[in-house]
Amino acid sequence: MEGAKILVIDDDPDIVEVLKITLEANSYQVSAANSGSEGLAKVKEIKPDLIILDVMMDSITEGFHVSYQLRNPDPRSEYAEYAKVPILMLTGVGEKMRMKFSPETDAEYLPVNDFMEKPIQTPMLLEKVRKLLKGRS
């Protein structure tokens, strides 16, 4: 799905930059937000096809809250129309702090489609992005 719009929400400008370069080189349109609230605003503004979301931003769980807002099952929610946008969650300290996530075990309370642990391995990132976008189209 070339030209798909991807929104990266991460407070680390370097990570954003790296993701931008890599994804744009693969013909995706990348927008960035460096906080949860900015991210939510951008979702409405650019209507992305995929969201890449960092867990730890201002607070340890900011990314979780963003995903809860986006996936709110209430049909009157202001993000109701984006409830189906796939989310790829980036985690910083996952496995090492016994916080290993996977869609199989954590999907119930973590409404995201996939996880990826930093440092980002480019081939894996591209594969996951491709897969998530394919599932959407």
Added chain:
Amino acid sequence: MGQNNFSLLPVEEELRERISWLIRLRWIALAGILVSVWATRHFLHTPLPEKEIYLVCLSIFFYNALFFFYLRRIEKGDSSHSVFSRFATIQILTDWVALTFLIHYTGGIESPVIFYFFFHVLISFILLPPTIFYIQASMAVFLLGAAAILEYHEIIRHITLKGFISHSSYQNPLYVSGVLFFFATALYVSTYLSTSIMRRLRDRDRRLITLQKDLRNAYQRMQTLYALSRNISGTLDLKEVLGRLAQNATEVMNAKGCSVRLWDKTHSRLELGATYGLSKEYLQKGPVDADRSLTEALKGKPVSVPDVTKDTRVQYPEEAKREGIASMLGVPLVFKEEIIGTLRIHMAMPHEFSDEEKGFVSAIASTVSIAIANAMAYKKLLEFDEARSRFMMMVAHEMRSPVTAIQGILRTLLDGYLGELPPKQRELLARAELRTHSFLALINDLLDLGAGETEEVKVKVTPTSIEEALRKVLGLLEVKSKEKDIEIEVKAPEISPVIKEIEGDMEKLFTNLIGNAVKYTPPHGKVWVRIGIEEKSVKIIVSDTGIGISPEDLPHVLEEFYRAKNARTLIREGTGLGLTIVKRIVDRYHGNISVDSKPNEGTTVTIIFPGNKVKIK
């Protein structure tokens, strides 16, 4: 504390036995009378009204038989002490009537049988309470006097024992009154003497019994205290300790309820720790002020409030009354001469707490204070541990974030997203990228070590197949070992032993062990992994044909950050934490680790997990 019934004095308890003894004695006495009558006639040739005497004997026989059966009947039922006491009195009175008749038929006031009254005086001292002694003595005097007077006036016939006395004096008023006087005084004086001795004896008895009772109570209290202390010390959870204290103290004291409050030094107030038997409404009555409620307890003294409604030391008398609390006892909880809180006993009835009770509750408090202090210390420890875990997590995030960003940037450059790089620049950037990998590995190792030992209390423990963990790790190491053409040979039992592990421990163990073996073995070498079962324990051996460890380095390889000289020269990256992590894991399961090595030949690491930690099918 169960109150034992000690109301019976030993003399009184003896009464039952003595009554049957009295009945047996009476049979002998009866035989004695019959023999005496026969002997009097045959040897002394003194005429006796034998028919009448035999009649008296017959009545004695009948009433004694009656007593015998009656005794058997009341012995079967659970008759009270007073039944036996009354029975004894009746027997003695009946005997005296019979004795009076015997006296009458053997010469009335002149009869030598009158001395036999003293037997019964002695018997009644043994059997009956002192209050009845004088009545008994008067009764005897009355009976003898009546017989003498009736004979004197010849209302009844006087029998003179011819041959026994030469001159009858039954109508000599001086003789009659003289005998009666001395009989009466002898009887009263002996009654008086015996009574005073008996009183003292019984007092001593009573004191002995009180002492015995005290002793038994003290023993019971000791036992209660011991059981209570054991029960309360059985846990390290502060809430549980306080809860058990409140409940046990309530039960032991037969109280309505109990509350335990802990002294909050920083805020100078008493915080409710636990309660038992008290309603929510009562507990929500408001804050308990240290200077308005049983203040003395916070100064180290027990405070007894016999009636809450009339005591200014009670902060909430109305609420207490509504709750059904009539009296209270507050004692301090003291640890190392410092007041750590108070224990309060609430009673449903107005009650003046005795010194003994105060002492007992204080003893409970001081015994339990140690358990409370321990639990408080443990709680603090857990809080510290939690804080440390949180800190580690933050550190991990803060440390990893920049490194992952650096790595990402370097990789973007190396992947050529921003154009091709000149070879020299590319090489240096590649080296920098490589260093970020070892830096991340170091952070990960530090996290493994820092994640904490106490944490395992909270972490879920799952049974894991040791071989399965090994296979997983081998899969991850495949690329690296193939790169160096290192063969990994595995030998494991058909059915893998299972260990109850904190998730990931076995994987971590094998990753470090085999990872090291591959890392420090030159290309084309070999690594062996063996899982064996030995006398119910599990043995894991990892050996390699690697660079080995020199004898100087060998004793230190399990130390944190220690890297052998040859290891450092061969491979730059490496944290020196790998074997330390392995040792931590082995220790966690009470296992044993040993490292054996020869430079340039290879290294063998042997780990043994004890049988109680592993399951072998």
